[in-house]
Amino acid sequence: MREISAKLITRTVRDLCMQAACDLPEDVEALIAAGLEKEESQFGKYSLEKILKNVKLARIEHAPMCQDTGMTVVFVEVGQEARIVEGDLTEAINEGIRQGYEEGYLRKSVVKDPVFDRKNTGDNTPGVIHMKIVPGDRVKIEVLPKGAGSENMGAVKMCKPAEGVDGVKEFIINSITQAGGNPCPPVIVGVGIGGTMDKCTLLAKKALARKAGEPNPNPAYAEMEAELLERINKLGIGPQGFGGKVTALAVHIETYPTHIAMMPVCVTLNCHAARHKEAIL
Amino acid sequence: MTNIKKLSTPLTFDQIKDLKAGDQVTITGVIYSARDAAHKNMVDALKENKPLPIDVEGQIIYYAGPTPAKPGKVIGSCGPTTSGRMDAFSPEMMEQGLKGMIGKGPRSKAVIDSMKKNGAVYFAAIGGAAALIADTIKKVDIVAYEELGPEAIRRMEVKDYPCIVAVDSEGNDLYQIGVEKYRVEV
Numbered sequence: 352m353r354e355i356s357a358k359l360i361t362r363t364v365r366d367l368c369m370q371a372a373c374d375l376p377e378d379v380e381a382l383i384a385a386g387l388e389k390e391e392s393q394f395g396k397y398s399l400e401k402i403l404k405n406v407k408l409a410r411i412e413h414a415p416m417c418q419d420t421g422m423t424v425v426f427v428e429v430g431q432e433a434r435i436v437e438g439d440l441t442e443a444i445n446e447g448i449r450q451g452y453e454e455g456y457l458r459k460s461v462v463k464d465p466v467f468d469r470k471n472t473g474d475n476t477p478g479v480i481h482m483k484i485v486p487g488d489r490v491k492i493e494v495l496p497k498g499a500g501s502e503n504m505g506a507v508k509m510c511k512p513a514e515g516v517d518g519v520k521e522f523i524i525n526s527i528t529q530a531g532g533n534p535c536p537p538v539i540v541g542v543g544i545g546g547t548m549d550k551c552t553l554l555a556k557k558a559l560a561r562k563a564g565e566p567n568p569n570p571a572y573a574e575m576e577a578e579l580l581e582r583i584n585k586l587g588i589g590p591q592g593f594g595g596k597v598t599a600l601a602v603h604i605e606t607y608p609t610h611i612a613m614m615p616v617c618v619t620l621n622c623h624a625a626r627h628k629e630a631i632l
Numbered sequence: 633m634t635n636i637k638k639l640s641t642p643l644t645f646d647q648i649k650d651l652k653a654g655d656q657v658t659i660t661g662v663i664y665s666a667r668d669a670a671h672k673n674m675v676d677a678l679k680e681n682k683p684l685p686i687d688v689e690g691q692i693i694y695y696a697g698p699t700p701a702k703p704g705k706v707i708g709s710c711g712p713t714t715s716g717r718m719d720a721f722s723p724e725m726m727e728q729g730l731k732g733m734i735g736k737g738p739r740s741k742a743v744i745d746s747m748k749k750n751g752a753v754y755f756a757a758i759g760g761a762a763a764l765i766a767d768t769i770k771k772v773d774i775v776a777y778e779e780l781g782p783e784a785i786r787r788m789e790v791k792d793y794p795c796i797v798a799v800d801s802e803g804n805d806l807y808q809i810g811v812e813k814y815r816v817e818v
Contacts (some may be wrong), residue, residue, distance in 0.1 A: 391814075392810065392813070392814055394654070394796065397656075397796075398638075398758050401794075402760060402761055404761075405760065405761040405762070405764040406759075407645045408763045409709075409763040410761060414702075414708070414762075415699050415708065415709040415711055415762065415763065416758045416760065416762060417701050417711055417712065417762045418696065418697060418698050418709045418762040418782075419711075421698060455703050456700045458697065458698070458699040458708070459781060459782065460782065461696075471780070471782075473781070500713060500714045500736075500737075500759060503714070503717075531737070531807065532736070532738050532811075533716055533736075533738070535736065572707050573795070582818060585815070587814035588811055588815065589811070591736065591758060591759060591808060592737060592738060592807050592810075593756070593798075593806055593807070593810045594807075594810020594811045594813050595808065595810070596814060621762055622759065622760055624760045
């Protein structure tokens with residue numbers, strides 16, 4: 352058994368939270384820059400220029416690129432040959448979030464009850480933590496700070512199998528049309544198809560963590576991603592919803608086997624500030 | 633977009649009438665940040681016939697909740713939040729004299745109708761360009777609802793804050809005009 356200290360987990364999560372808020376992944380930045388080359392609308396170009404300037408400024412000044420530093424989604428893969436010592440893993444992650452948001456001067460945006468007592472917890476905890484046990488003796492931690500502007504525009508549909516691929520595409524396109532300028536386009540579209548209702552939402556969120564623009568390894572889904580991206584960019588929404596040709600930067604589809612009677616689909620959106628950092632311990 | 637209109641607060645009737653959807657502007661003067669919880673508190677106060685914590689007559693509300701200021705800075709990153717969540721509250725604020733709103737994303741028909749009736753304007757800033765925008769905010773004071781943390785109402789002195797007229801006082805809506813222009817039927 353390889354031992355990994357809970358304190359190391361905390362320090363890692365803290366650092367990832369602070370880095371993610373200020374340092375946009377270069378794959379996302381490259382897609383925004385490519386979007387600027389394609390964009391024709393004057394307001395679209397204006398928006399993309401400001402966005403790219405902001406990305407660079409945030410990186411240099413270690414300032415959050417967006418004031419919504421998100422609710423912290425954490426994907427953890429724990430190798431079954433690894434043992435967490437000196438503390439509780441969930442608490443170690445939340446302590447990392449607490450420290451990262453305090454020391455990084457990040458906004459605390461979590462309220463303790465969704466309906467009755469919407470009081471800010473003051474430290475951005477708890478995070479939304481997804482754990483998975485995997486082979487090996489490593490621990491992989493991915494931090495995705497998820498802003499609400501884009502998260503609010505996600506949607507789930509329990510499609511009927513008879514709706515087929517066209518039904519799935521229509522639901523995805525309709526979701527983007529409904530979202531319009533709200534989720535801070537250009538967006539990255541995460542799609543989860545299959546499993547159960549809960550499984551497809553998790554797949555969609557995992558799809559957002561994929562390297563931006565990388566196609567699904569299955570050629571049928573890769574083709575579907577490319578077709579959807581083209582159709583979305585014909586909707587005219589454009590950067591910030593001001594009208595234009597660049598509404599989405601990428602469509603990522605993740606799938607899972609499902610029930611004979613089901614075809615669940617989840618669409619989750621990430622704004623252009625598609626923040627993501629990971630570490631392997 | 634070469635001709636940038638320079639605005640100063642509070643907005644005057646003549647300034648507002650001159651603004652058209654798609655105009656690029658900069659704002660200098662005082663604006664007030666308020667978002668979800670602050671709006672709910674204010675509208676609740678009005679229902680109970682209590683005064684608002686700020687006089688909104690002729691003022692601009694900025695839908696924003698900043699990150700904490702680092703030492704030596706007046707504010708952290710401070711871009712606009714999604715305005716649509718304030719749609720339920722905005723008409724009542726305009727009835728109280730509010731003349732300008734800054735946020736991001738489209739507004740409801742009810743808000744646009746109220747803007748036409750009350751002669752108000754909606755400005756869009758670039759969502760997610762929060763570090764860049766923060767440089768235009770020169771002084772910040774919390775003036776109400778301090779307990780709300782990032783959602784407290786802040787009085788902000790801004791200089792050349794950049795934004796675009798998204799919906800003008802005649803109801804012209806850049807979000808509709810722009811999207812129609814670039815939509816390709818398939």
